[in-house]
Amino acid sequence: MTATDAETRLAGIAAAPGLAVGPAHRLRLAEATVQRRQVADPAAELLRLNDARRAARGELEALQAHVAATVSPAEAEIFEAHLVFLDDPSLFDEVEASCRAEGCNVEAALATVVDGYKAMLLESDDELFRARAADLEDIKQRLLRLLGAGGGGVNMPAEPVVLLATDLL
Secondary structure, X not given: OOOOOOOOOOOOOOOOOOOOOXXXXXXXXXXXXXXXXXXXXXXXXXXXXXXXXXXXXXXXXXXXHHHHHHOOHHHHOHHHHHHHHHOOHXXXXXXXXXXXXXXXXXXXXXXXXXXXXXXXXXXXXXXXXXXXXXHHHHHHHHHHHXXXXXXXXXXXXXXXXXXXXXXXX
């Protein structure tokens, strides 16, 4: 090591067994931007949400199958929590009620309701509940992307790297 080289040690959890050497790259997911706006037809907004939920289910099931086949069935189980959130009637009843009562776009209603649920999970003393907040955020971002609010892109370089991420979902 020369005087110009710097060594940094980071603590973390390996996503795969073995040893990796290479330049570090921090993964950052582009988050969707939500603008609240009034809508003339909340029912049409809710149809858009139902379409996005169906598309999200298809994406998650395909991802789950891919991970089960290429990594392991045990690792693919993480997507079960996502699918449960996607089918949660109380969560989406609340989104619907918010959209109708406020006459707002479904993206804004979804973001507000999900952020409220996430706050409750993060306040829990149970580590498992706190961990589910990340799953719920993934569902929110996935649905917002499918609704056209942007987000979902990642900043991956072309060359091989050691990937650093707060969350790999």
